[in-house]
Amino acid sequence: MSLLDIQNVSVTFGATAILDEISLHVAKGEFVSILGPSGAGKSTIFRLLTGAARHDSGKITYNGQPLATKHHGFGFMPQRDALMPWRRIIDNLTLGLEVQGIHRKNARAQVTPLLADFGLDGFARHYPSQLSGGMRQRAALLRTIAQNRPVQLLDEPFGALDALTRTQMQAWFEMRWRAARWTTLLVTHDVREAVALSDRIYVLSRRPARVIAEVHVPAPRPRMGRRVSAEAHAVEAQLLEILLNQTGETL
Amino acid sequence: MQSDVPRRPGRGLARGIPAVLSVVSAFLIWETYVRLSGISPLMLPAPSRVLDQIVLNRALLWDNMVPTLKATFAGFALSLTVAFSLSVVLDFMPRVRRALFPIFVVSQTLPLVAIAPLVVLWFGFDLTPKVLLVALVTFFPMLVALVDGYGATDPEIEDLMRAMGATRGQIFRSARFPSAMPYFFAGLRISITYAVVAAIFAEYVGARAGLGIVILNAKNSFRPDLVLAAVVISSALTLVLFAITALLQRVVLRWREVGSTR
Ligand SMILES: Nc1ncnc2c1ncn2[C@@H]1O[C@H](COP(=O)(O)OP(=O)(O)O)[C@@H](O)[C@H]1O
Numbered sequence: 001m002s003l004l005d006i007q008n009v010s011v012t013f014g015a016t017a018i019l020d021e022i023s024l025h026v027a028k029g030e031f032v033s034i035l036g037p038s039g040a041g042k043s044t045i046f047r048l049l050t051g052a053a054r055h056d057s058g059k060i061t062y063n064g065q066p067l068a069t070k071h072h073g074f075g076f077m078p079q080r081d082a083l084m085p086w087r088r089i090i091d092n093l094t095l096g097l098e099v100q101g102i103h104r105k106n107a108r109a110q111v112t113p114l115l116a117d118f119g120l121d122g123f124a125r126h127y128p129s130q131l132s133g134g135m136r137q138r139a140a141l142l143r144t145i146a147q148n149r150p151v152q153l154l155d156e157p158f159g160a161l162d163a164l165t166r167t168q169m170q171a172w173f174e175m176r177w178r179a180a181r182w183t184t185l186l187v188t189h190d191v192r193e194a195v196a197l198s199d200r201i202y203v204l205s206r207r208p209a210r211v212i213a214e215v216h217v218p219a220p221r222p223r224m225g226r227r228v229s230a231e232a233h234a235v236e237a238q239l240l241e242i243l244l245n246q247t248g249e250t251l
Numbered sequence: 252m253q254s255d256v257p258r259r260p261g262r263g264l265a266r267g268i269p270a271v272l273s274v275v276s277a278f279l280i281w282e283t284y285v286r287l288s289g290i291s292p293l294m295l296p297a298p299s300r301v302l303d304q305i306v307l308n309r310a311l312l313w314d315n316m317v318p319t320l321k322a323t324f325a326g327f328a329l330s331l332t333v334a335f336s337l338s339v340v341l342d343f344m345p346r347v348r349r350a351l352f353p354i355f356v357v358s359q360t361l362p363l364v365a366i367a368p369l370v371v372l373w374f375g376f377d378l379t380p381k382v383l384l385v386a387l388v389t390f391f392p393m394l395v396a397l398v399d400g401y402g403a404t405d406p407e408i409e410d411l412m413r414a415m416g417a418t419r420g421q422i423f424r425s426a427r428f429p430s431a432m433p434y435f436f437a438g439l440r441i442s443i444t445y446a447v448v449a450a451i452f453a454e455y456v457g458a459r460a461g462l463g464i465v466i467l468n469a470k471n472s473f474r475p476d477l478v479l480a481a482v483v484i485s486s487a488l489t490l491v492l493f494a495i496t497a498l499l500q501r502v503v504l505r506w507r508e509v510g511s512t513r
């Protein structure tokens with residue numbers, strides 16, 4: 001049974017239809033990506049899940065129960081890193097735990113052992129502005145993971161990085177994910193990234209977003225840091241064709 | 252993004268050199284003019300003479316500086332407390348903000364010349380009217396800075412905190428309040444430059460002691476040198492207060508001082 005289930009969800013902002021009958025689901029331990037063009041409404045799906053926006057119709061269930069308005073089962077990584085510039089890295093990382101009412105000292109003790117895995121050893125007392133783009137993304141990711149939520153929502157976590165750093169981060173993230181198997185819903189507009197990381201991929205159309213394809217990625221893991229497998233290649237080609245074709249439609 | 256908030260206060264002594272040079276040369280020109288033109292010291296005393304007066308009247312100046320300083324600090328503390336408390340209320344109650352803000356704006360349009368005698372009339376010659384006037388003058392820049400600063404919080408940070416399950420109070424404490432600090436210090440520095448001037452003005456209108464009284468008496472006995480001596484002391488006071496806020500800002504806004512990699 002799926003852990004998270006979005007069924008026929010539609011959203012309009014004013015007169016603009018953003019999401020049109022979106023259905024998708026995520027099973028426990030699964031890595032699912034939402035792939036779609038910029039402005040399609042990908043972030044809006046996350047806004048529904050984090051309670052920042054409401055859907056007009058359709059149903060969202062979590063563990064078989066309708067999603068409560070004050071539901072906090074998700075670790076959310078926003079599109080920009082949203083690190084607090086006035087907090088040191090360690091205090092940014094503990095933010096989620098502090099919000100949960102955990103004392104700052106205990107929260108630090110929980111997060112500190114994770115620093116090394118996220119390549120942040122020795123940077124705990126730095127301010128975000130002192131970190132490189134890649135490190136900031138890792139910090140934002142660790143801030144998300146550190147909340148110990150059952151599902152991770154990652155909104156274009158590597159989108160702002162340069163190509164080289166992005167590839168390094170994807171490889172690193174794949175490694176971390178293989179070790180931890182977080183249930184993950186990833187938003188991206190990068191075909192490569194979606195194929196490299198996902199078990200399944202939903203492809204969204206341009207706004208108003210509909211699910212125009214659901215694609216399984218049968219390629220063996222790990223997928224990064226080695227030659228792209230034939231399976232992965234085939235999926236990439238398939239996704240590109242879907243995306244290009246649907247762009248053609250609107251022209 | 253926050254272009255109206257100065258990014259970094261002066262760093263190192265080297266930056267101050269041009270300012271020191273220009274001030275020193277202004278005084279030199281003034282001194283030279285007075286000596287060469289032979290203008291009467293009753294019209295325009297030379298800086299050296301003003302300095303002499305400061306030394307000669309140091310006891311008088313000191314005794315009168317203390318009440319001015321007291322009024323400034325008390326007024327400032329009052330205004331800071333009220334501005335902060337009110338800013339929190341206004342942040343949590345946007346309706347109240349819209350209702351009250353016009354009143355605060357109006358309070359800023361009241362000419363001090365008219366208000367000061369009234370306040371003295373109502374509250375007498377003691378500390379109270381001075382404290383109130385200092386508070387009135389310094390309150391608004393800080394309140395506006397705080398309210399604007401809260402509003403300038405990165406919405407993405409707030410969304411993130413909400414997704415974490417944060418309450419409105421937690422969001423205020425952890426996001427809105429720290430976001431407002433750069434704005435607050437910008438407002439603080441405006442306020443601090445008004446504070447001493449407001450205290451002196453209130454004294455001038457009616458008081459038992461204070462730099463304002465020194466100025467009033469010196470003016471009435473045709474002693475521009477002593478007027479200027481008191482002015483120098485009051486400017487020095489403002490500069491010291493200004494320096495204290497700059498120092499405080501460097502501590503509180505340390506995160507803005509650290510090197511950026513971008
Ligand atoms: N509060 C809002 N009001 C009106 N339109 C919005 C609002 N938020 C987002 N949109 C619009 O909704 C569309 C989808 O936004 P978003 O979900 O951020 O897209 P994506 O993440 O796929 O790039 C965009 O075209 C955007 O302009």
Ligand SMILES: [Mg+2]
Pocket residue numbers: 039042043044079155
């Ligand atoms: Mg987006």
